[in-house]
Amino acid sequence: GENVEQHPSTLSVQEGDSAVIKCTYSDSASNYFPWYKQELGKGPQLIIDIRSNVGEKKDQRIAVTLNKTAKHFSLHITETQPEDSAVYFCAASNNAGNMLTFGGGTRLMVKP
Amino acid sequence: GAVVSQHPSWVICKSGTSVKIECRSLDFQATTMFWYRQFPKQSLMLMATSNEGSKATYEQGVEKDKFLINHASLTLSTLTVTSAHPEDSSFYICRTYRTAYEQYFGPGTRLTVT
Numbered sequence: 001g002e003n004v005e006q007h008p009s010t011l012s013v014q015e016g017d018s019a020v021i022k023c024t025y026s027d028s029a030s031n032y033f034p035w036y037k038q039e040l041g042k043g044p045q046l047i048i049d050i051r052s053n054v055g056e057k058k059d060q061r062i063a064v065t066l067n068k069t070a071k072h073f074s075l076h077i078t079e080t081q082p083e084d085s086a087v088y089f090c091a092a093s094n095n096a097g098n099m100l101t102f103g104g105g106t107r108l109m110v111k112p
Numbered sequence: 113g114a115v116v117s118q119h120p121s122w123v124i125c126k127s128g129t130s131v132k133i134e135c136r137s138l139d140f141q142a143t144t145m146f147w148y149r150q151f152p153k154q155s156l157m158l159m160a161t162s163n164e165g166s167k168a169t170y171e172q173g174v175e176k177d178k179f180l181i182n183h184a185s186l187t188l189s190t191l192t193v194t195s196a197h198p199e200d201s202s203f204y205i206c207r208t209y210r211t212a213y214e215q216y217f218g219p220g221t222r223l224t225v226t
Contacts, residue, residue, distance in 0.1 A: 102155050102156050
């Protein structure tokens with residue numbers, strides 16, 4: 001089955017700096033890669049996703065890149081703000097049964 | 113607005129009692145519901161997958177007699193933790209989808225067993 005690894009597990013940045021979170025996956029059939037933000041005591045919320053036919057996608061301060069050859073994808077947050085502090089999860093799916101395999105999560109702390 | 117609701121948002125129960133958690137899709141039919149549990153500072157662990165009108169499929173190591181899942185309608189799936197014990201205390205989250213690219217999580221239920 002699919003295996004997703006996520007790094008780093010914790011990340012501390014200064015407000016205004018950029019944050020990068022990286023994930024690798026094992027199943028070359030995976031073709032959908034969402035990123036979720038989870039605040040304390042809440043369910044995960046989708047922040048951005050990318051499909052395998054695209055190499056990069058951007059939404060304001062958030063961008064995701066995908067390298068299918070190397071089987072890795074990354075989340076980039078620019079101009080970080082304290083409200084970006086949360087746990088971020090990457091996931092991979094091959095649409096078979098709509099299964100999502102999650103990475104271990106990254107706790108992002110943005111210091112004001 | 114919310115696409116998937118989950119109730120209750122938090123519950124405290126005594127050891128040995130049962131607790132039911134409901135997950136509803138609000139404006140579409142949820143054929144499949146995934147149930148996760150999440151311990152503090154850990155990732156989501158898939159417990160089971162339920163399809164409307166059929167028995168749930170449980171992940172290895174998850175006791176199906178302890179975590180009863182019912183998916184009797186296309187808008188409601190329930191997870192019942194039977195004879196709860198303190199080690200069952202966790203954050204329980206449901207997930208469903210409208211299409212392969214529209215995945216929705218419930219807001220989660222914090223269960224504390226005393």
